[in-house]
Amino acid sequence: MNNRYYGKLIFELSKPGRIGYSLPCNHCDTHHLAEIPEQLKRKQAANLPEVDELTVVRHYTNMSNNNFGVDTGFYPLGSCTMKYNPKINEEICNLPEFTSLHPLQPDCTIQGALEVYYNVQKSLAEMAGLSEFTLNPFAGAHGELTGLMTMRTYHMKRGDLKRTKVIVPDSAHGTNPASAAVCGLEVVEVKSTPEGTIDVEDLKPLLDDTIAGIMMTNPNTLGIFEKEIPEIAKLVHACGGLLYYDGANLNPLLGKCRPGDMGFDIMHINLHKTFSTPHGGGGPGSGPIGVRAGLEKYLPNPRVRKTDEGKFMVDSDENSLGTISGFLGNFAVVLRAYAYILTLGKENVKMVGPLATLNANYVKESLKSHYLLPIEGICKHEFVFDGLIDKSTDVTTLDVAKRLLDYGFHAPTIYFPMLFHQALMIEPTENESKETLDEFIAIMKKIAEEAISDPDNVKSAPHNTPVRRLDDTLAAKHPIVTYAEMLNDTPSDEL
Amino acid sequence: MSYKYFPHTEDDMRDMLKVCGVKSLDDLYAEIPDDIQFKREYDLPSTMSEAEVRKFFKNLGEKNKSLTCFTGAGCYDHYTPAVINYILQRSEFLTSYTPYQAEISQGTLQYIFEFQSMMAELTGMEVSNASMYDGPTATAEAMMMSVAHARKRNKVLASSTLNPNILRVLETYAKFHGVELERIAEKDGVTDKADFETKVANGDVAGVIVASPNYYGALEDYTGWADSCHAKKTLFIMNCNASTLGAIKTPGEWDADVAVGDAQSLGIPMCFGGPYVGYMCTRKSLIRKMPGRVVGATADADGQRAFVLTLQAREQHIRREKATSNICSNQSLMALFVTIYLSVMGKKGLQEVNELSYSGAHYLADELCATGKFAMAHNQPFLNEFAVKTTVDISLLQKKFIEAGIFGGLKIAEDTLLFCVTEMRSKEEIDLLVNIVKQL
Numbered sequence: 001m002n003n004r005y006y007g008k009l010i011f012e013l014s015k016p017g018r019i020g021y022s023l024p025c026n027h028c029d030t031h032h033l034a035e036i037p038e039q040l041k042r043k044q045a046a047n048l049p050e051v052d053e054l055t056v057v058r059h060y061t062n063m064s065n066n067n068f069g070v071d072t073g074f075y076p077l078g079s080c081t082m083k084y085n086p087k088i089n090e091e092i093c094n095l096p097e098f099t100s101l102h103p104l105q106p107d108c109t110i111q112g113a114l115e116v117y118y119n120v121q122k123s124l125a126e127m128a129g130l131s132e133f134t135l136n137p138f139a140g141a142h143g144e145l146t147g148l149m150t151m152r153t154y155h156m157k158r159g160d161l162k163r164t165k166v167i168v169p170d171s172a173h174g175t176n177p178a179s180a181a182v183c184g185l186e187v188v189e190v191k192s193t194p195e196g197t198i199d200v201e202d203l204k205p206l207l208d209d210t211i212a213g214i215m216m217t218n219p220n221t222l223g224i225f226e227k228e229i230p231e232i233a234k235l236v237h238a239c240g241g242l243l244y245y246d247g248a249n250l251n252p253l254l255g256k257c258r259p260g261d262m263g264f265d266i267m268h269i270n271l272h273k274t275f276s277t278p279h280g281g282g283g284p285g286s287g288p289i290g291v292r293a294g295l296e297k298y299l300p301n302p303r304v305r306k307t308d309e310g311k312f313m314v315d316s317d318e319n320s321l322g323t324i325s326g327f328l329g330n331f332a333v334v335l336r337a338y339a340y341i342l343t344l345g346k347e348n349v350k351m352v353g354p355l356a357t358l359n360a361n362y363v364k365e366s367l368k369s370h371y372l373l374p375i376e377g378i379c380k381h382e383f384v385f386d387g388l389i390d391k392s393t394d395v396t397t398l399d400v401a402k403r404l405l406d407y408g409f410h411a412p413t414i415y416f417p418m419l420f421h422q423a424l425m426i427e428p429t430e431n432e433s434k435e436t437l438d439e440f441i442a443i444m445k446k447i448a449e450e451a452i453s454d455p456d457n458v459k460s461a462p463h464n465t466p467v468r469r470l471d472d473t474l475a476a477k478h479p480i481v482t483y484a485e486m487l488n489d490t491p492s493d494e495l
Numbered sequence: 496m497s498y499k500y501f502p503h504t505e506d507d508m509r510d511m512l513k514v515c516g517v518k519s520l521d522d523l524y525a526e527i528p529d530d531i532q533f534k535r536e537y538d539l540p541s542t543m544s545e546a547e548v549r550k551f552f553k554n555l556g557e558k559n560k561s562l563t564c565f566t567g568a569g570c571y572d573h574y575t576p577a578v579i580n581y582i583l584q585r586s587e588f589l590t591s592y593t594p595y596q597a598e599i600s601q602g603t604l605q606y607i608f609e610f611q612s613m614m615a616e617l618t619g620m621e622v623s624n625a626s627m628y629d630g631p632t633a634t635a636e637a638m639m640m641s642v643a644h645a646r647k648r649n650k651v652l653a654s655s656t657l658n659p660n661i662l663r664v665l666e667t668y669a670k671f672h673g674v675e676l677e678r679i680a681e682k683d684g685v686t687d688k689a690d691f692e693t694k695v696a697n698g699d700v701a702g703v704i705v706a707s708p709n710y711y712g713a714l715e716d717y718t719g720w721a722d723s724c725h726a727k728k729t730l731f732i733m734n735c736n737a738s739t740l741g742a743i744k745t746p747g748e749w750d751a752d753v754a755v756g757d758a759q760s761l762g763i764p765m766c767f768g769g770p771y772v773g774y775m776c777t778r779k780s781l782i783r784k785m786p787g788r789v790v791g792a793t794a795d796a797d798g799q800r801a802f803v804l805t806l807q808a809r810e811q812h813i814r815r816e817k818a819t820s821n822i823c824s825n826q827s828l829m830a831l832f833v834t835i836y837l838s839v840m841g842k843k844g845l846q847e848v849n850e851l852s853y854s855g856a857h858y859l860a861d862e863l864c865a866t867g868k869f870a871m872a873h874n875q876p877f878l879n880e881f882a883v884k885t886t887v888d889i890s891l892l893q894k895k896f897i898e899a900g901i902f903g904g905l906k907i908a909e910d911t912l913l914f915c916v917t918e919m920r921s922k923e924e925i926d927l928l929v930n931i932v933k934q935l
Binding site for chain 1: 498500501502503507508510511512514515516517520521523524525526527528530531532533536537538539540541542543545548549551552553555556557558559560561562564566568569570572574576578580581582584585586587588589590591592593594595596597598599600601602603605606607608609611612613615616617619621622623625626628629630631632639660661663664666667668670671672673707714716718740741742743744745748757764765766767768769770771772782788789790791792793794795796797799800801803805806807808810811812813814815816817818820821822823824825826827828829831834835837838839840841842843844845846847848849850851853854855857858861876878893897902905918921922925
């Protein structure tokens with residue numbers, strides 16, 4: 001990362017007459033675009049930039065220098081599992097033998113691709129302790145939605161139409177209730193105990209024949225394992241509901257515990273978290289969903305299956321919930337995840353969870369002298385501080401986060417979960433060395449000391465980044481979301 | 496147990512476990528009830544060295560057959576400029592996440608702002624979001640947006656000329672979201688205007704979804720459609736293949752309220768179905784109803800122009816069950832892909848792509864019809880994709896095509912094939928395809 005700000009827009013580098021492409025000559029020129037009827041033609045050319053190739057390369061290279069990634073430095077963003085993205089995976093997913101395939105090619109010409117897809121389905125099922133997976137969902141939230149559609153389809157196919165509610169803990173990821181709403185389910189919130197886990201006594205009265213199921217992540221968003229899960233599973237199943245597992249926090253369980261064994265019926269996995277595929281500035285991810293035996297037929301079409309003769313085929317099932325993607329999901333992401341699974345192998349996959357958990361507990365124990373740990377005990381892959389212990393200064397979690405940027409670290413997740421006002425959610429992953437963690441711990445302590453010795457400097461941080469603190473309010477009140485609006489200075493919808 | 500992705504030495508582990516107050520890694524899992532702990536080894540292959548991984552995927556790759564592509568149907572074989580993948584592999588872009596910390600994420604924020612600007616230009620609309628998963632799900636989001644906008648209506652009309660993949664996704668989302676989805680009939684390969692007028696006149700329709708080019712490649716004439724929709728406070732939603740918008744009348748020019756679709760056609764490799772990127776553009780007045788992330792311009796504490804995620808009050812992490820959508824991660828890196836593509840191709844390149852595709856597709860259509868074995872399925876203007884009816888045995892023909900290394904059209908009915916020609920297809924390749932037809 002470079003601390004000098006490169007703020008130009010590609011449009012500002014444009015000069016009429018320049019081009020950055022080369023295309024072949026037209027050898028079939030008996031017909032021309034000009035033949036299109038006038039009323040169907042574009043009247044005014046799109047105002048796209050006119051730039052040469054080197055200008056494009058320099059522009060985006062300079063822009064990238066204002067970005068921070070896992071390859072730049074420690075990225076302890078809680079609930080996002082910012083683990084190392086192995087480079088061999090990139091090489092594999094760019095193989096032309098895969099990138100050149102049209103998704104509708106006949107099965108006999110895509111056997112390699114289908115084998116990848118099928119084997120990843122199987123590998124995920126083994127690690128999840130479930131029966132079958134689909135890799136069609138594009139992201140975690142898309143997986144949640146697809147999982148809930150599976151849940152509703154199960155109830156609907158049984159003629160059990162009253163089940164229109166889903167239980168979501170108050171500590172859940174925001175996507176959980178949003179996915180439920182998109183799926184047409186009513187959200188019922190269940191409270192957490194002071195220890196941060198689901199309050200089973202609060203859960204019991206919610207369970208009746210209108211409950212489609214419950215959405216949980218385990219460990220939960222506080223990084224605490226919900227050890228009452230066998231009891232919860234028993235209660236939910238007894239009322240006829242299903243258990244959905246939000247796989248965002250699966251990483252610490254690799255090698256130690258499987259959602260299917262805990263009693264979950266449906267789950268999604270974020271390949272861009274647990275299976276090392278790059279986050280890409282916010283996608284493309286992949287959110288495969290898995291189900292327990294008996295629910296396979298409800299998974300979305302199309303499906304990838306293996307025939308008795310050992311061939312792979314694209315198929316569909318009439319009992320399916322329907323279709324949730326144009327084709328078979330983000331295939332290049334699946335390829336990366338497969339390369340990761342094979343690279344680790346069974347000997348190393350099982351170390352992922354324990355080492356991620358060790359790193360998190362090490363940071364937690366090392367920092368609880370300076371930051372308020374609301375819930376004591378062993379955490380899993382992540383944990384939450386409720387801001388600084390010393391509340392005598394008005395230095396907030398936001399200020400701590402911004403000051404971390406000055407020291408070359410990405411900030412943790414802040415103000416989530418909402419159970420604590422000054423939440424600071426830290427997730428180191430298994431790939432970070434003790435030296436990196438020690439450096440982070442030292443800086444976090446230093447910031448806690450600065451909060452007392454020089455609070456103004458912390459409150460006005462960051463100071464060493466390409467840009468300083470940004471005016472979010474201005475952006476929202478006076479939205480300028482395109483270059484054309486910027487030129488005319490006409491906000492989208494002034495409040 | 497040294498391993499390349501785990502930096503922990505025996506000494507590190509000992510020291511760290513001590514700080515954690517436990518004796519072993521297993522102790523970190525002591526609270527998990529014994530009967531749900533996983534005690535055996537996963538049934539997975541053993542670890543592979545890097546060279547073995549390379550060899551493994553090379554062998555798998557050889558089980559595929561790369562074909563000269565004459566099929567579109569939602570995925571198009573266009574030219575990918577070399578600079579794109581080169582820049583996409585920059586780890587500052589690739590290994591970052593959603594730009595929550597704007598001060599160290601200006602790279603991501605800035606390209607999303609450029610993406611929004613370019614997509615708004617291309618569609619002729621006023622505003623754009625930061626991307627959707629793909630074309631079909633973007634269309635489903637537009638359907639739900641129209642219902643949320645209309646408040647008390649839950650009926651949406653979708654043209655029968657939409658790609659069946661899009662229709663299937665719409666039907667699935669509609670079923671669960673409580674949307675009453677009704678088809679508008681088709682007539683000679685385009686949407687039946689009379690059926691549309693009758694259905695929209697009822698005044699109970701939240702949104703109307705149409706496409707151009709449609710599934711058959713036909714360029715539809717929507718003169719007057721937006722007015723009929725607006726007279727009944729219905730949103731007019733258009734699904735368009737992004738690349739073709741360099742040449743054909745835009746959703747903005749048709750006075751549409753929402754423009755959605757797939758931007759895979761902007762040079763993204765076909766890659767067996769993904770990742771691609773969906774887009775959604777709309778009017779300024781609807782920006783707060785639009786799902787997905789949005790980047791806006793602002794200033795930093797020194798007055799420097801810079802960019803941030805904005806209008807987040809619409810989003811799932813704030814609004815939870817009242818959010819406009821559940822979308823969180825989208826297809827950011829593919830938005831960067833499209834942004835670089837449109838920078839390289841610029842104003843003229845996209846027009847040239849469409850010119851080459853138009854010439855090639857019409858040449859193929861003429862040559863196929865000249866064999867006497869094919870006839871145009873519809874009498875409609877088209878750009879790079881068209882449907883033809885045939886008297887030949889389609890399965891035999893397809894077998895011959897595959898033998899010659901050609902993916903020659905998609906069978907969309909017993910006697911109908913859908914062909915696509917982009918700037919990637921040379922005259923020699925087209926002639927080869929036509930010769931196979933002649934010899935049959």
